[in-house]
Amino acid sequence: MIGLLIVTLSFVLYRRKALLMLRALFSARYLQQLLREGKLSKESLYLYSILLYLVTLPCLIIAFFQFYSPALFETYSLHTWQIYGIIMGVLVTVFLLSQFILSYFATIFNYQEERYLYTATKTLFRFYNALLLVAVIPFIWYAQIPSLIFFVYFPTFVIIFFAFFLLFIRNISGISRIHFFIYFCSLEILPYLLVAKLLIINI
Numbered sequence: 001m002i003g004l005l006i007v008t009l010s011f012v013l014y015r016r017k018a019l020l021m022l023r024a025l026f027s028a029r030y031l032q033q034l035l036r037e038g039k040l041s042k043e044s045l046y047l048y049s050i051l052l053y054l055v056t057l058p059c060l061i062i063a064f065f066q067f068y069s070p071a072l073f074e075t076y077s078l079h080t081w082q083i084y085g086i087i088m089g090v091l092v093t094v095f096l097l098s099q100f101i102l103s104y105f106a107t108i109f110n111y112q113e114e115r116y117l118y119t120a121t122k123t124l125f126r127f128y129n130a131l132l133l134v135a136v137i138p139f140i141w142y143a144q145i146p147s148l149i150f151f152v153y154f155p156t157f158v159i160i161f162f163a164f165f166l167l168f169i170r171n172i173s174g175i176s177r178i179h180f181f182i183y184f185c186s187l188e189i190l191p192y193l194l195v196a197k198l199l200i201i202n203i
Contacts, residue, residue, distance in 0.1 A: 067146035
């Protein structure tokens with residue numbers, strides 16, 4: 001319900017910008033138009049996309065373990081809302097950590113413009129992924145079709161992720177490929193590894 005409310009607010013309050021975001025992930029022309037109209041990270045729609053992602057992704061993770069590893073719930077004797085809160089906390093931590101690393105590398109390599117491009121394309125990735133989750137999760141949970149996780153969500157997620165990756169690569173100019181590799185590993189892999197290590201140590 002919260003996810004649907006956020007989607008509704010996004011398209012009611014920012015209809016033109018939201019439609020532009022839907023087109024921009026698969027079109028460099030629309031992405032350039034999106035960037036020319038101002039930095040997306042400074043608009044409320046950016047916060048809506050993050051919030052939508054943080055609200056919907058824990059639902060997918062809970063559904064996955066509920067159907068494929070129900071013993072996890074019994075082992076730790078946690079209620080669904082407690083697990084949801086833990087996953088939300090992990091995702092928020094990963095997001096803040098990745099933002100800190102992005103700011104650090106953008107400063108030391110002097111890639112401020114590339115930072116905004118990365119933020120914009122990653123926002124598109126979150127936005128598409130969250131919309132996909134809003135559509136898929138009700139079928140997984142209420143229609144009892146967990147196989148949709150593997151046959152619908154994961155393949156579409158991979159397509160969206162590679163679209164995000166290629167879009168960023170095609171639009172960067174003058175950036176070292178070595179630096180980009182550091183960017184990518186630091187922002188997309190390192191935060192999850194650090195949080196996973198902290199969780200493993202404490203559990």
